[in-house]
Amino acid sequence: MIKRDNQLKLLSPVRSGPITFSNRIIMAPLTRSRADNPALAPTELHAEHYRQRASAGLIISEGTNVSPKAAGYIHVPGLWSKEQIAGWQLVTERVHAEAGCIFTQLWHVGRISHPDFHDGALPHAPSALNPGRPIRTVQSGRTKTVTPHAMSLSEIQATVDDFKRAGDHAMEAAFDGVEIHSSNGYLFHQFFSTSSNIREDRYGGYIENRTRLLFEVIEALKQVMPEERIGLRLNPMMHDDGNIEVNADTLPTFDHIVERLNDYQLSYLHLTRPMRPFKNAYTIHDVIGHYRQIYRGLLVANGNYQPEEAEQELQSGRADAIAFGRPFISNPDLVNRIKNHWPLAEPDNSTFYTQGAEGYTDYPEYDPDN
């Protein structure tokens, strides 16, 4: 049995710059809407949630807003104020006490927001195009996105500065690193895509322009932390009706980004593969295999992995680590379950975005005697 366990590559350590992840089972970023306090700060409840999951080789925190302007979901914590830094310090202390490693995911939702989050002002986005998406706010309940404000050059610069400040605060809060949330249809992805970015200045049009913001943010973060502590997330083939489309520009854009990432010594590139069967002439399905050929650094794969397939991905060399999202919601001891070949518990999606401990810190560890 022990021999079999030792052969699991998922359980082997992996080096990333100055850090060694103790295994290759990574906790994917998971928004859980538990920061229901006026400061939008993490609390003891967050600290306990992450402590329970500290056996992951790396925890990537829930998406964390870099500024008030970055917000588009209720009760999401931030990283711009002293109270928020103090709240995150609770979390990192608790994870480090268990010998865990934790990055924070730096988030800006762009146009997936609503004026209710901004005292009536419009959300910021590359262009004034309404994605027409459903959205929930405290004031209006279920409502719809609006036509956002196309960011001026000085607003883009202020956003770069917000990421830099949040990175600085992440170091102050003793995070081991940060992940730039440049996936899933949010601000960076909106800049990348010709379906959401019709700008005619140096942030629109050519690929170099549509991807400029991302590289400016990497450069800004490098001023406050070593680049080996910066990870980055992409979801190249995500199709999000009305927001992001997969079109003729998609593949060349992401190929360009990933090729350029080779110029840096980043901690990792985190890729999500398509989650739904969506198909058009421009979709490539094997996102992981495609970018494995291009990217020369540490590759983290995500998207509907069960332990068995995850292990195969590592054994075949297609990925260096696997990020699990939903399995980590309901299995705080996911690493131990994989190690012992114990069954996984299913998450209850009715408590994904509720408040309090239920469905958050009350998933039990596996008990082999019960």
Ligand SMILES: Cc1cc2nc3c(=O)[nH]c(=O)nc-3n(C[C@H](O)[C@H](O)[C@H](O)COP(=O)(O)O)c2cc1C
């Ligand atoms: C409840 C929930 C919250 C999520 N929040 C985030 C988030 O804050 N940032 C992010 O990049 N992805 C987020 N995701 C996506 C997950 O990180 C992951 O990509 C997705 O769940 C697929 O992985 P899985 O099949 O292992 O769950 C979220 C997913 C779920 C289910």
